[in-house]
Amino acid sequence: MSKNNEHVFEVIELCLLAGKIMLQSGAETYRVEDTMTRIAEALGIPNSHSYVTPTGIVFSTDDTNPAKLIRISERSTDLYKVTLVNGVSRKVSNGELTRQEAFEKLMEIEKENYTFPIYQQVLAASIASACFMIMFLGQWHDFFPAFITGGVGFLSFIFLQRVVQIRFFSEFLASLIIGVISMLFVKIGIGEQLDKIIIGSVMPLVPGLLITNAVRDLMAGHLVSGLSKGAEAFLTAFAIGAGVAVVFATMS
Incomplete structure (x- = not known):
C-alpha cells in the first residue's frame, strides 16, 4: 500500500469513527455528514462522499479506494459526546490537531461513559x-x-x-x-x-x-x-x- 493510499485509508477510518460516535449519541443525520466532510477536507480529501442512515454509514472518496460501510446497532442520547466530536472536528479544521491526535481523542471519547449515574x-x-x-x-x-x-x-x-x-x-x-x-x-x-x-x-x-x-x-x-x-x-x-x-x- 502506497503512503498516499495509506493516508486516505486512515482518514476514512477517522471520519467513520467520528460519524459513528455522533450517530450513536443522537446527532442529526446532516450534522454527521457535515462533520465527516469537514474532517476529510481538512486532511486533504476535498471530494468525499457520505451516506448516513440511523443504522449505518457509507463513506468514500473520489479516489480508487472502495467505499467503506460501518454498522450502527445501538443508539442512545448523549449530546455531550456530540459536542466533543464537534470540538475535535473544529480543531482538525483549524490545524490544531493532526490526524493521529484526532483519532486518539475520538477513541477516548468513544470509550468514556459520560452519562449520569x-x-x-x-x-x-x-x-x-x-x-x-x-x-x-x-x-x-x-x-x-x-x-x-x-x-x-x-x-x-x-x-x-x-x-x-x-x-x-x-x-x-x-x-x-x-x-x-x-x-x-x-x-x-x-x-x-x-x-x-x-x-x-x-x-x-x-x-x-x-x-x-x-x-x-x-x-x-x-x-x-x-x-x-x-x-x-x-x-x-x-x-x-x-x-x-x-x-x-x-x-x-
Whole structure:
C-alpha cells in the first residue's frame, strides 16, 4: 500500500469513527455528514462522499479506494459526546490537531461513559414527571404521586432495556407499570387526578429528541433518515399509549 493510499485509508477510518460516535449519541443525520466532510477536507480529501442512515454509514472518496460501510446497532442520547466530536472536528479544521491526535481523542471519547449515574437520572425523571403534571394543570396534591410514579417508571424502563434490549417492549412495560402505580395511588386515596398523574409520569419516556431529529432531517432533505426516525418515534409513542391503555382496559 502506497503512503498516499495509506493516508486516505486512515482518514476514512477517522471520519467513520467520528460519524459513528455522533450517530450513536443522537446527532442529526446532516450534522454527521457535515462533520465527516469537514474532517476529510481538512486532511486533504476535498471530494468525499457520505451516506448516513440511523443504522449505518457509507463513506468514500473520489479516489480508487472502495467505499467503506460501518454498522450502527445501538443508539442512545448523549449530546455531550456530540459536542466533543464537534470540538475535535473544529480543531482538525483549524490545524490544531493532526490526524493521529484526532483519532486518539475520538477513541477516548468513544470509550468514556459520560452519562449520569442511574440515581441521578431517576431523580431527574421524578422531578420532571411531577413538574409536567403541574404544567398540565394538575393539582399540588398529586405532586408526590407523580414524583414516585415517574421515578419508578423510568427506573423500570432502564432495567427492562437491559433485560429485553428491545426498546418497544421496554417502553410498553414501563408505561404499563406507570399506569398500574398511578391507578393504585388514586384508588387508595393518595392521588386524585389519574389522567394528570399518568401524563406527567410518561413524559420522561416520550421520544422528544427522535421527533426533533426526524423533522430536522426531513427539512434538510434526508428523507430516508427522517422517515425512519419518525417511524421509530411513532412506535415509541404507540408503545407508551398501548401500555397505559392495557391498564385502563383491565383495571378500570
